[in-house]
Amino acid sequence: MTTWYEEAFRPGTEIQGKWNGRSYVVERLLGAGSNGVVVLVRRGTARFALKAGHETVDHQSEINSLLAISLTDTSFKNFLIDADDMQVRGKEISFYVMRYIDGMTISHFIHKRGQDWIYVIGSNLLRKLTEIHKSGYVFGDLKIENMIVSKYGDVDLIDFGGVTPKGRAIKQLTEVYDRGYWKMGERVAEESYDLFSFAILLLKSLDQRKRFTAMNKMLPQNRDVDQLMVIMRENSAAAQIAPFLQKALRGEFTTSQEAFHYWKKLISGKKLTQPALKMPWLKICFAASIFIFAATVYVYWPN
Numbered sequence: 001m002t003t004w005y006e007e008a009f010r011p012g013t014e015i016q017g018k019w020n021g022r023s024y025v026v027e028r029l030l031g032a033g034s035n036g037v038v039v040l041v042r043r044g045t046a047r048f049a050l051k052a053g054h055e056t057v058d059h060q061s062e063i064n065s066l067l068a069i070s071l072t073d074t075s076f077k078n079f080l081i082d083a084d085d086m087q088v089r090g091k092e093i094s095f096y097v098m099r100y101i102d103g104m105t106i107s108h109f110i111h112k113r114g115q116d117w118i119y120v121i122g123s124n125l126l127r128k129l130t131e132i133h134k135s136g137y138v139f140g141d142l143k144i145e146n147m148i149v150s151k152y153g154d155v156d157l158i159d160f161g162g163v164t165p166k167g168r169a170i171k172q173l174t175e176v177y178d179r180g181y182w183k184m185g186e187r188v189a190e191e192s193y194d195l196f197s198f199a200i201l202l203l204k205s206l207d208q209r210k211r212f213t214a215m216n217k218m219l220p221q222n223r224d225v226d227q228l229m230v231i232m233r234e235n236s237a238a239a240q241i242a243p244f245l246q247k248a249l250r251g252e253f254t255t256s257q258e259a260f261h262y263w264k265k266l267i268s269g270k271k272l273t274q275p276a277l278k279m280p281w282l283k284i285c286f287a288a289s290i291f292i293f294a295a296t297v298y299v300y301w302p303n
């Protein structure tokens with residue numbers, strides 16, 4: 001059976017925005033989640049990701065968050081390209097257009113390229129979080145599915161539905177990444193909220209024995225972050241960053257900047273003595289990722 005979106009977004013279909021009048025040509029479907037359908041589109045020679053929403057309220061809230069973060073002087077500047085309505089079978093559907101990120105999930109990347117990449121990817125993700133936090137927001141729903149890793153371990157966040165101004169209640173979450181689920185703190189938009197999810201995200205992407213699958217069904221009285229220590233012990237890459245992960249899970253970092261400093265010290269080997277961290281190629285990748293980040297900031301910096 002063909003779904004409404006498979007029909008509406010057949011490759012080659014032209015999408016015409018009702019209010020802004022811009023048109024896009026569909027290349028292919030990128031994904032369909034609970035909040036919408038994402039398609040790769042073309043406008044002239046440029047490629048974008050277009051997301052059409054099922055639920056207007058959730059979709060609008062996502063656009064508002066994305067707009068707020070797109071207006072900041074960060075690498076997220078101009079992430080949102082357009083927001084409009086389109087007609088599908090006589091019904092109006094809202095959509096927004098954002099930068100297209102070519103890449104894969106962190107789990108897929110690590111599976112293909114090796115676990116040691118976690119240090120480069122972790123640095124890049126922490127840098128992104130630091131940018132969001134400095135702008136007065138918290139990402140909120142940080143999880144494997146909401147980030148894309150590209151070639152040199154570069155990181156982009158997608159799905160901004162959970163972005164919340166600091167101090168407010170978290171508006172969108174995923175249980176196993178939520179510190180409230182683990183009884184480790186309030187569901188309040190604080191930098192430490194994202195850092196907790198960051199630690200879970202890293203552990204989950206290194207969890208080769210799929211221990212997290214069982215954790216989804218755990219009774220509240222059995223949820224204890226000490227259970228996560230098992231994953232840290234049995235995985236060599238996780239073991240190397242265990243001091244960081246423990247601090248993040250216990251809410252011992254107040255800011256992401258503080259966490260980033262600690263992380264950098266840890267992975268540069270200053271605090272660790274294990275030989276596995278002495279990898280010259282890792283330094284090269286780290287330097288490459290810093291270069292790409294600097295180039296991105298340069299390209300998107302206001303003229």
Ligand SMILES: Nc1ncnc2c1ncn2[C@@H]1O[C@H](COP(=O)(O)OP(=O)(O)OP(=O)(O)O)[C@@H](O)[C@H]1O
Nearest residue numbers: 030031032033034035036038049099100101158159
């Ligand atoms: N900017 C983008 N560039 C490339 N691919 C993207 C982009 N945004 C989303 N995608 C792809 O589309 C998929 C669905 O996107 P998204 O997570 O925003 O949808 P959702 O309906 O909110 O999903 P969920 O049910 O996980 O909340 C993603 O997993 C990703 O593969």
